[in-house]
Amino acid sequence: MPHQAQVNAERLLKRLDDFAAIGATPAGGVNRQALSVKDREARRLLAELALARGFQVFLDPIANLFVRRDGKRGDLPPFLIGSHLDSQPTGGRFDGALGTLAAFEVLESMEDAGIETEAPLEVVAWTNEEGSHFSPGCMGSMAFSLKAIPAEWNDLRASNGDIFSQELHATLEALSEAQMRPLGFPVAGYLELHIEQGPSLERENIPVGIVYGIQGTRWLDITITGQASHAGTTALAFRRDPMTAAVAALKRLFDTVMPQDERARFTVGRFAVDPGSVNAVPASVTFTVDLRHPDTETLDALEALIEKTCADAAASVRCEAQSRRFFDMPPATFPEELLACLDRAAERQGLTTTRMLSGAFHDALFVNRVAPAAMIFVPCRDGLSHNEAEYVEPSHSIAGARMLLASTLEALASLGSK
Amino acid sequence: MPHQAQVNAERLLKRLDDFAAIGATPAGGVNRQALSVKDREARRLLAELALARGFQVFLDPIANLFVRRDGKRGDLPPFLIGSHLDSQPTGGRFDGALGTLAAFEVLESMEDAGIETEAPLEVVAWTNEEGSHFSPGCMGSMAFSLKAIPAEWNDLRASNGDIFSQELHATLEALSEAQMRPLGFPVAGYLELHIEQGPSLERENIPVGIVYGIQGTRWLDITITGQASHAGTTALAFRRDPMTAAVAALKRLFDTVMPQDERARFTVGRFAVDPGSVNAVPASVTFTVDLRHPDTETLDALEALIEKTCADAAASVRCEAQSRRFFDMPPATFPEELLACLDRAAERQGLTTTRMLSGAFHDALFVNRVAPAAMIFVPCRDGLSHNEAEYVEPSHSIAGARMLLASTLEALASLGSK
Numbered sequence: 061m062p063h064q065a066q067v068n069a070e071r072l073l074k075r076l077d078d079f080a081a082i083g084a085t086p087a088g089g090v091n092r093q094a095l096s097v098k099d100r101e102a103r104r105l106l107a108e109l110a111l112a113r114g115f116q117v118f119l120d121p122i123a124n125l126f127v128r129r130d131g132k133r134g135d136l137p138p139f140l141i142g143s144h145l146d147s148q149p150t151g152g153r154f155d156g157a158l159g160t161l162a163a164f165e166v167l168e169s170m171e172d173a174g175i176e177t178e179a180p181l182e183v184v185a186w187t188n189e190e191g192s193h194f195s196p197g198c199m200g201s202m203a204f205s206l207k208a209i210p211a212e213w214n215d216l217r218a219s220n221g222d223i224f225s226q227e228l229h230a231t232l233e234a235l236s237e238a239q240m241r242p243l244g245f246p247v248a249g250y251l252e253l254h255i256e257q258g259p260s261l262e263r264e265n266i267p268v269g270i271v272y273g274i275q276g277t278r279w280l281d282i283t284i285t286g287q288a289s290h291a292g293t294t295a296l297a298f299r300r301d302p303m304t305a306a307v308a309a310l311k312r313l314f315d316t317v318m319p320q321d322e323r324a325r326f327t328v329g330r331f332a333v334d335p336g337s338v339n340a341v342p343a344s345v346t347f348t349v350d351l352r353h354p355d356t357e358t359l360d361a362l363e364a365l366i367e368k369t370c371a372d373a374a375a376s377v378r379c380e381a382q383s384r385r386f387f388d389m390p391p392a393t394f395p396e397e398l399l400a401c402l403d404r405a406a407e408r409q410g411l412t413t414t415r416m417l418s419g420a421f422h423d424a425l426f427v428n429r430v431a432p433a434a435m436i437f438v439p440c441r442d443g444l445s446h447n448e449a450e451y452v453e454p455s456h457s458i459a460g461a462r463m464l465l466a467s468t469l470e471a472l473a474s475l476g477s478k
Numbered sequence: 479m480p481h482q483a484q485v486n487a488e489r490l491l492k493r494l495d496d497f498a499a500i501g502a503t504p505a506g507g508v509n510r511q512a513l514s515v516k517d518r519e520a521r522r523l524l525a526e527l528a529l530a531r532g533f534q535v536f537l538d539p540i541a542n543l544f545v546r547r548d549g550k551r552g553d554l555p556p557f558l559i560g561s562h563l564d565s566q567p568t569g570g571r572f573d574g575a576l577g578t579l580a581a582f583e584v585l586e587s588m589e590d591a592g593i594e595t596e597a598p599l600e601v602v603a604w605t606n607e608e609g610s611h612f613s614p615g616c617m618g619s620m621a622f623s624l625k626a627i628p629a630e631w632n633d634l635r636a637s638n639g640d641i642f643s644q645e646l647h648a649t650l651e652a653l654s655e656a657q658m659r660p661l662g663f664p665v666a667g668y669l670e671l672h673i674e675q676g677p678s679l680e681r682e683n684i685p686v687g688i689v690y691g692i693q694g695t696r697w698l699d700i701t702i703t704g705q706a707s708h709a710g711t712t713a714l715a716f717r718r719d720p721m722t723a724a725v726a727a728l729k730r731l732f733d734t735v736m737p738q739d740e741r742a743r744f745t746v747g748r749f750a751v752d753p754g755s756v757n758a759v760p761a762s763v764t765f766t767v768d769l770r771h772p773d774t775e776t777l778d779a780l781e782a783l784i785e786k787t788c789a790d791a792a793a794s795v796r797c798e799a800q801s802r803r804f805f806d807m808p809p810a811t812f813p814e815e816l817l818a819c820l821d822r823a824a825e826r827q828g829l830t831t832t833r834m835l836s837g838a839f840h841d842a843l844f845v846n847r848v849a850p851a852a853m854i855f856v857p858c859r860d861g862l863s864h865n866e867a868e869y870v871e872p873s874h875s876i877a878g879a880r881m882l883l884a885s886t887l888e889a890l891a892s893l894g895s896k
Contacts, residue, residue, distance in 0.1 A: 256711065257708060258707075258710075260713060263716065275710060279756050290675065290676060290837065290838065291747060292693060292743055292836075294676055296736040296737065298681070301745075303745075303747075303749070307729050310721075310725045311725050311729040319714065322714070325709060325713075327719075327721075327757070327758070328725075329756045331750075332749075337748070338697050338805075339745070340747050348756045350756055350757045419709070419710025419711035420708060443716075
């Protein structure tokens, strides 16, 4: 019976075009920042399409939008599929929109085929995944997982002066036909289709990635302090050069952290020198480390290794190193039971897949804290995202939607009826 | 006969105090920038002291100031001793002034002792050694060695709007009793006493350094270009990270350039990253290299090594390196004949010395292009210079002046009578 439902490719591609027109930029991208007028317009279009098909529309207090197709048993918690509709200020057409619209296509194709499910199936569009208008990102899924809106968000302001609480209120008001429901109601599980935002699937020519977890991320600020001195008059023996310490430490870390663990990510994105004179041995250097790994214990071990390596390198040239962690996002590991559903779905669809980690955050990271969650990735051209030139081949969008449909049916059969 | 002349320690220390009062700063330093009103005041004081002792005073077109004590033979070119009277805006009391006033003390002590020399002996205060008011530095000695004022200097302006040609004119006018002479007249040789501006003499507890040369300096701007990518989603194999290339290249260079050649100086004083995001693999990194060595061929070889090391490190991670030389000051090697005079002078004075290189530029570098030149260094506290806290022990100033006197007599005997 589940095999009768079929993705309507033409309809999905038209929906992607229709939503890309809301907040379209001249360069072919999208500016549809969270809780903006354009975000409200996109929410309205989705709600209208939903109501036209006889689905129900709900909002929760953080304005997460839910489109519900009832199951045979109203007492079962719904299974969620979806993503987000907000974009970066110069964002692409697919980041978030593909996952949300493919989820809606799953609902429509099941409606087309008259498939009945035990549990209700709901499409969700989480509020403010991008975090570009109001920070942090993943507000909707974070509040959902916390079953509360963190108090400090009430005072948030955007850089253009917009007040978060006002814009949230206006967004809720703009969809008066939606029914209100509480934050963080019980759900059976969650699946999210998303573009990879990286190059691996495209380069390996694999149409579907099964995402088994999201890397934890830590940001470190490391300062090595020595003593400024004259580049010409100071012999090596008299130097306390923090640059040599930083270079020695980073060489060792670049040579070990990623080469010894293919799941680790170690990036130095900022590097500043004081006083920054051509002819002065620096007084201090400061650099950032973006450290990612799917395993918390390994993150702890790597952070300790980074601190020790910097301290040792600094001490060897009579400098001192200080490390400060200024961001910490724990990793998510998706449950094997749900991943097995994705494997079976891919097999039935004849889709080649690879199991992969997500290096970027997604709403699934937060939902996974309260319900089984997993993600499906499709390739995007050159790994490019957060960019107006972001592009996904139509065949990849369609394959992703087919994979999401098949996976949803597998998950409903496996989890939804428990 | 030469042994009868003796440095008058009290007089020298008083002169240092008198000149430190001209442009004195509240923090105990000196602000006596080249061609300024205070610089003219210092020149006037020196000229008055000179004329009071019966010496002659000369200026050349770049306002280099000469105080002449005649020798027995007016047909011989004079032997020069001196340094400069201008300072950094927040400079110290000894940088330049010690060498100039010790030279004048040599003239006075020889006058006191009634010593007759074959060749004339002249004190010189070179114009604008520091280059802080008008750039470049060492203008006076440079023009002297070129026998011309470079045409482009006529249009120079200071950051406060002062016009070089006007201030030069006013400085020449302010000393109307001086006799004018042409630029770059023949001289027998040049000796310059200066503070070390580095820590080695103080740390090794050696009162006098015999400077056998001045390092050549090259400044390089090196850019390594890769490809910006997401710190989380980009696996090692897909990265083209210019930071890893820079770190690998610099590690190799820090490990070889200075450790393998104690005369080499290799300093990275600036380092910039584009785009400079915590969570982005950089698109490019740019850093400067200050490279110094007393030998031009070695500078060539080291610059080639730096370029090759950066290019290789870049290529190994599919990046590209570009190197641009934006400053080039050739080295000076002082003639052994004059250095031998200094060795003999130190031996006669019972002064412990070490032969050393100067890492900083000095007027002697330019004079050495047209006549035998050499330098004498004395220790300064903590190697500190270009700083109002610059300090030289009175005993070191006096030892330096005695060394200058003895060396001048040795040099006059060896070179001046040729």
